[in-house]
Amino acid sequence: MVTVLERDSEQRQRAWNVAASVVDPEIPVLTIADLGVLRDVVVEGDHVEVAITPTYSGCPAMNMIALEIEVALERAGFHQPKVRTVLSPAWTTDWMSEEGRQKLRAYGIAPPQASNSRRALFGDQVVACPQCGSDRTELLSEFGSTSCKALWRCKACREPFDYFKCH
């Protein structure tokens, strides 16, 4: 016999999987689970509530992500799902999964360096080119096409590329 608790737990896993498959609208190779933006899913009876955390304070993708989570859950049969934003603990690039980092690189975006320490923010950074792998790269602009990225250039293969900033 399936108890209510077991059913909720199964539903939670299902809701988690649905929410986890939503992709970042600006970097569509990454799911919000890869990004570390998905924090929690709570199912109580018919109600489902998803907690997400913003990457950058002003990231305009967050509203879009919240909407897409709601739509995905509705489609999967969850009624009136809610998305809530949590601020603590604050998101850093360390929340990004290893799989996410590999997907980014394959997509042509250099993944953030492992540590979010201020040394990584201000020290000399070596960012490997996601195209050819060379370390001979240079920063072109601290601020790139979205708030999370900087613009770099590879001096070996001459390709410009985005770098997902350490945060």
Place this chain on the structure above:
Amino acid sequence: MAVANIQVLETPLVLYALRRADDALILGHRLSEWCGHAPMLEEDMALSNIALDLIGQARELYSFAAKAEGRDNDEDKLAYLRDVRQYRNLLLVEQPNGDFAQTLVRQFFYSAFADLYWRAMMMSRDATLAAIAAKSEKESAYHLRHASEWIIRLGDGTEESHARAQGAIDHLWAFTGEMFAVDESERALIQAGIAVDPASLRGRWLATLSDVVSEATLVLPQSDWMQQGGRSGRHSEHLGHLLSELQSMQRTFPGLTW
């Protein structure tokens, strides 16, 4: 104007959050005025990105203020339905963009403070303010680095860029004192460990400024006469013009959503 101003119950905590939210929103709006006008594409993107960070910080602080107030105000009402005299931002952030040097000097003065301020606020006893600080301090660090590099480039650049950068420093200096002022309502929050005493940051702020400014072959003014008023709603003429643009849609079409 078609819509009445909201009333805000300014408890010390609400007022504290509003002041910081207003700083971030007004400076973010000023930077957004450069969108499409900056001297090069990279700078256009940089200034717009910094604006986005600041407006994001403002949203979180407004939401916090609305919750602390506990009435039916929200982030949008706080941003769009208060008039000049109800705004609590620093006079520094509402100063017009002027030329590129003036925009960057204003940003430099503010970011050098914000970087220290948010780092210290990560220790706030208020969990939400500490969480907002944890995001903002990283963003501010990038903003400070960006502004510092420009101060050096402009100051140590041509005769023209040097003169403009020095002129901007001299012009904006009198607006920096307000960042370190504390009134009664903030004193209690500082004692409770919710807020930090900005006076304790001034030494390091000045050291950051001195390092960058001297590398830029520029000088900081000696004057210690400081203009004040923004924190209590006494603003320069510039804020009203800014708000009339920022608020025009909500004032004209109340409750409009995209």
